[in-house]
Amino acid sequence: xxxxxxxxxxxxxxxxxxxxxxxxxxxxxxxxxxxxxxxxxxxxxxxxxxxxxxxxxxxxxxxxxxxxxxxxxxxxxxxxxxxxxxxxxxxxxxxxxxxxxxxxxxxxxxxxxxxxxxxxxxxxxxxxxxxxxxxxxxxxxxxxxxxxxxxxxxxxxxxxxxxxxxxxxxxxxxxxxxxxxxxxxxxxxxxxxxxxxxxxxxxxxxxxxxxxxxxxxxxxxxxxxxxxxxxxxxxxxxxxxxxxxxxxxxxxxxxxx
Amino acid sequence: xxxxxxxxxxxxxxxxxxxxxxxxxxxxxxxxxxxxxxxxxxxxxxxxxxxxxxxxxxxxxxxxxxxxxxxxxxxxxxxxxxxxxxxxxxxxxxxxxxxxxxxxxxxxxxxxxxxxxxxxxxxxxxxxxxxxxxxxxxxxxxxxxxxxxxxxxxxxxxxxxxxxxxxxxxxxxxxxxxxxxxxxxxxxxxxxxxxxxxxxxxxxxxxxxxxxxxxxxxxxxxxxxxxxxxxxxxxxxxxxxxxxx
Numbered sequence: 497x498x499x500x501x502x503x504x505x506x507x508x509x510x511x512x513x514x515x516x517x518x519x520x521x522x523x524x525x526x527x528x529x530x531x532x533x534x535x536x537x538x539x540x541x542x543x544x545x546x547x548x549x550x551x552x553x554x555x556x557x558x559x560x561x562x563x564x565x566x567x568x569x570x571x572x573x574x575x576x577x578x579x580x581x582x583x584x585x586x587x588x589x590x591x592x593x594x595x596x597x598x599x600x601x602x603x604x605x606x607x608x609x610x611x612x613x614x615x616x617x618x619x620x621x622x623x624x625x626x627x628x629x630x631x632x633x634x635x636x637x638x639x640x641x642x643x644x645x646x647x648x649x650x651x652x653x654x655x656x657x658x659x660x661x662x663x664x665x666x667x668x669x670x671x672x673x674x675x676x677x678x679x680x681x682x683x684x685x686x687x688x689x690x691x692x693x694x695x696x697x698x699x700x701x702x703x704x705x706x707x708x709x710x711x712x713x714x715x716x717x718x719x720x721x722x723x724x725x726x727x728x729x730x731x732x733x734x735x736x737x738x739x740x741x742x743x744x745x746x747x748x749x750x751x752x753x
Numbered sequence: 754x755x756x757x758x759x760x761x762x763x764x765x766x767x768x769x770x771x772x773x774x775x776x777x778x779x780x781x782x783x784x785x786x787x788x789x790x791x792x793x794x795x796x797x798x799x800x801x802x803x804x805x806x807x808x809x810x811x812x813x814x815x816x817x818x819x820x821x822x823x824x825x826x827x828x829x830x831x832x833x834x835x836x837x838x839x840x841x842x843x844x845x846x847x848x849x850x851x852x853x854x855x856x857x858x859x860x861x862x863x864x865x866x867x868x869x870x871x872x873x874x875x876x877x878x879x880x881x882x883x884x885x886x887x888x889x890x891x892x893x894x895x896x897x898x899x900x901x902x903x904x905x906x907x908x909x910x911x912x913x914x915x916x917x918x919x920x921x922x923x924x925x926x927x928x929x930x931x932x933x934x935x936x937x938x939x940x941x942x943x944x945x946x947x948x949x950x951x952x953x954x955x956x957x958x959x960x961x962x963x964x965x966x967x968x969x970x971x972x973x974x975x976x977x978x979x980x981x982x983x984x985x986x987x988x989x990x991x992x993x994x995x996x997x998x
Binding site: 498503510594600602604 | 804838839853854898
């Protein structure tokens with residue numbers, strides 16, 4: 497545990513001593529702000545239009561959660577697909593290239609502690625990103641009355657989604673000493689998991705169901721809707737556990753090859 | 754203290770190290786010599802537990818490096834060929850980090866860190882960022898990293914490479930100070946260094962041990978250069994040209 501925290505703290509610090517953290521956070525907030533602004537002005541336009549029609553039932557159907565928060569969270573998820581590989585690509589690949597891998601691997605620490613430490617460091621960074629995005633719903637709360645429960649469930653979804661991405665990123669980084677290879681293979685894997693359910697409609701009952709189950713988007717969508725189902729939580733936790741397990745095996749394989 | 758027993762390491766089809774055995778006793782400085790590509794770094798990586806052996810065993814301080822890897826790792830200080838530095842950290846924070854993962858407690862860190870910084874002549878640069886340090890200082894931080902947990906065995910892969918003469922002298926005297934209680938294995942290309950520092954020499958060539966003897970026996974008749982050339986020229990000619998450099 498002590499070693500895990502030591503490694504997590506070092507990794508987290510290194511995100512912030514290099515420009516990476518600032519570039520990623522800035523990019524995330526700029527894009528998030530732009531989405532938010534657009535979604536909000538669309539909402540406003542609809543509001544104005546419906547008020548012009550003088551139809552109260554239409555006005556009642558306008559919902560901040562559905563029209564602003566949910567699309568915002570879905571857009572941010574796509575941004576995470578692109579940004580997380582940039583965060584995790586260094587984790588193992590850079591250590592191998594700079595030779596610090598030799599230091600870690602010849603120290604009296606277990607591979608599991610190294611992997612857990614690196615995951616924890618990146619997880620805290622993702623947590624920070626998710627907390628920063630909470631600023632948009634807070635603005636909504638100030639001026640309107642969206643449902644807080646649904647927002648929290650969506651943010652939990654974003655955190656779980658980001659953590660799964662991180663676990664996959666650690667795995668791809670552990671396979672190579674080249675950061676670009678690590679980032680690209682992570683990006684491709686994440687995109688694939690993101691769109692895997694696209695043919696589900698035409699794939700028939702069994703296969704379609706399987707594809708939907710594998711899809712990150714489907715499970716994330718439920719949480720964004722405000723439905724916290726154990727099935728979705730289990731799905732995200734299994735993705736994290738599986739990816740971290742594969743990472744441990746991949747790191748260990750160097751020792752026992 | 755270090756017993757290498759019939760160690761073989763293969764990378765796919767390439768035999769990097771073939772069936773080598775040697776021993777370093779407590780307090781000895783063992784010089785590990787050989788031309789480039791002879792298998793020195795591979796052997797050191799196996800001893801430190803970075804790479805597994807294909808066959809054979811290594812025992813460090815009585816512990817098997819495979820069965821009791823954890824115990825061995827606590828007792829070894831290792832300076833790889835390239836010092837394993839995080840370029841974004843300062844000297845102090847880096848040494849504190851290494852101390853922690855080597856098993857020191859939070860309370861032990863300040864003392865261990867101060868002692869090592871002073872010993873390796875890093876006092877003036879302890880707040881500098883590693884990425885901005887000169888080659889000589891980087892090498893010294895690498896040595897400090899290997900020493901922070903006060904290990905009983907030191908494995909140093911070419912500790913004086915790329916240093917200026919003054920720095921070489923400093924590092925040599927540091928290594929001499931460090932021996933005594935500790936066992937040191939050091940690899941190098943610089944033969945006078947071996948003559949000055951080491952009690953014992955192992956010359957390795959093309960993955961095999963060419964000779965293992967005390968420095969006084971080896972240099973009784975021939976100079977160390979002549980001994981080195983004699984043992985590594987015995988089979989292939991092209992290697993000598995490289996070694997002579």
